[in-house]
Amino acid sequence: MSILEYNGAAIIAMKGRDCVAIASDRRFGIQAQTVSTNFQKIFEMGPRLYIGLPGLATDVQTVHQRLQFRLNLYELRENRRIKPKTFLSMVSNLLYERRFGPYFVEPVIAGLDPKTFEPFIASMDLIGCPMVTDDFVVSGTCSEQMYGMCESVWEPNMDPQELFESISQALLNAVDRDAVSGWGGIVHIIEKDQVTTTELKGRMD
């Protein structure tokens, strides 16, 4: 079994009108066995900046911790919040440093610019190649299933309610076709003045 499939995960981020959404499943499993159904894979890196980390669970936690360390130093030196695009480069740099012994995570970033509140989503492979898109990004063991779902439900300029509905349906139906991800879901809708977090009621098998 591939290392990226050892724990199993599913993350989606979508762009809407003046908002972004990021969603993940909640399973922590070791191959076939499900150990926990409330494992955190999306981390808040700023008031309107979130990163989703699918892949090997130990690297999910280590990358988050090392990234937090670098981000703290950045904010102390610059005395301001980081822009999503700059954060993308920071993550890319962290991953490429380990080019010949990589972290087994393929991050997804979603956020709003701290000054202009412009929506931003991006994803990366495990050695830090960045990809910025205007619609949606997916990452995880069921990425093919998620691509299919996103292509069907995404449309441009969705408001926060429509975006929530689309991203939730995309995630739940994709993980229902993957044996190693699922067991619940969590969605963050990031708008200019608030972040709404909702837990999804999904299949627990």
Added chain:
Amino acid sequence: MALADVCGLKTNQLKNSFLSDFGGSSTHLLDDALTSTTNFTVPYGIDPVESLKEFTNPKSDVKIHFDHGTTTLAFKFQHGVIVAVDSRATAGPSIESQTVKKVIEINPYLLGTMAGGAADCAYWERVLARQCRIYELRNKERISVAAASKLLANIVYNYKGMGLSMGTMICGWDKRGPGLYYVDSDGERMSNNIYSVGSGSVYAYGVLDSGYRYDLSVEEAIDLGRRSIYHATHRDAYSGGVVNLYHMKESGWEFISQTDVFDLHYQYKAEKEKK
């Protein structure tokens, strides 16, 4: 064969050319089972075990991967046998189906479960159904569960080493009462009160063992079977879908219910919160 003898039919013409290379056959009953497989085409003069090794060797490029991702269980109790199965089929991490029928209805008083290769289970249990019917016609009485399971075990034993993958439980009710046998493609055949087969069996056993008593009522037994499969689907990634539940009674089997584990999860959660 009685009718064949009366008619003067020469049975050696029907001998299966597939196995004639092994030289000499065994008992009459085995012959019978063997001739039912004359439809397998194999080139002459080769040793099937050797040439089929490539399909079972993990290091080979052409290994046929059977997914044992499943949870099936069956247990005997005072009112018969409860058979409960999940319904998921996976190919690697991808879920191919959530609606697979893993209980095979051999005849109105015999059930078989499916674990391992679906085609292997479905095919050989259908061959078993044919053999059971022939037994019934010849002996004017139903075949016992012990005999039926032995027929199946002996049939697959001939293919041992050739890559069949089958882990089945044969359940029925005969003169000796409720019957439950575990038969697999390694040639294993055992009888006991409780069995669970598949990747999720470890979770099902936990729940089954803590709730099992021989003197359960029918409702309690049905609930136990359903609950055990649910817990297995929750923890095992390769089991899931719906729980198909059958009850084997003296008068034959009865299909009890098909319940989605999604509903079961929230139902059990609500029950826990009420306490």
